[in-house]
Amino acid sequence: MDFIIENGQMLIAFFLGIGLAASAGFRVFLPLFALSLAAKFGFDLNEEWAWVGSWTAIITLGVATLVEIGAYFIPWIDNLLDSIAVPLAGIAGTMLMALSLGDASSEVIQWGLAIIAGGGTAAAVKGTAASARMASTATTGGTGNFIVSSTETAAAGILSVTAIVFPILAFVLVLVVFYYIYKGWKYINNKRKRASS
Incomplete structure (x- = not known):
């Protein structure tokens, strides 16, 4: 029975980590800020990550979140941010997955999953x-980027809250996001093939 409980806890922690990592792919600081608020109001974190629930972390991450969200609504700066945000999202996704797994696994499993699943998910999203924003810039001269930015911010907020409150649902939402990423990639490739024929 302990085996089932331990593995169930690890699976829930994994779903939480994937949800937060995908959210970091949309906005780097928003899921960290959401987790910081959750920790302050009773969400359990292991001791080495307890600092995330401090007022200093909440204020710092809150300001960083507001600056990041605001900057993405400024045409051309949003594209500049995307150039540095891809590696930052990978780092944030890795950190969020490691934080989520915490004491639920050995360090090898924790960091292996954090780097591969957490960082990989965040970087892919x-x-x-970033590709969607570049396409928007190319087709609208940057005037349509606010739609992309609004969608990303909403997705990051929804995924962050869902991951903390309903980790299993967050995992399902991440699968839906990846399904649409795959469909979009397939659509673009088919369009390119037709254009080159």
């Missing part, structure tokens, strides 16, 4: 979002 951010790379796709």
Whole structure:
């Protein structure tokens, strides 16, 4: 019975980590800020990550979140941010997954999953979002980027809250996001093939 409980806890921690990592792919600081607020109001973190729930972390991450969200609504600066945000999203996704797994696993499993699943998920989502923004800039001269920015911010907020409150649902939402990423990639490739024929 302990085996089932321990593995169930690890699976929930994994779902939480994937949800937060995908959210970091949309906005780097928003899921960290959401987790910081959750920790302050009773969400359990292991001791080495307890600083995330401090007032200093809440204020710092809150300001960083507001600056990041605001900057993405400024045409051309949003594209500049995307160039540095892809690696930052990977780092944030890795950190969020490691934080989520915490004491639920050995360090090898914790950091292996953090780097591969957390960092990979965040980087994949951010790379796709950056491509969508570049396409928006190319087709609208940057005037349509606020729609992309609004969608990303909403997705980051929804995924962050869902991951903390309903980790299993967050995992399902991440699967839906990846399904649409795949469909978009397939659509673009088919369009390119037709154009070159």
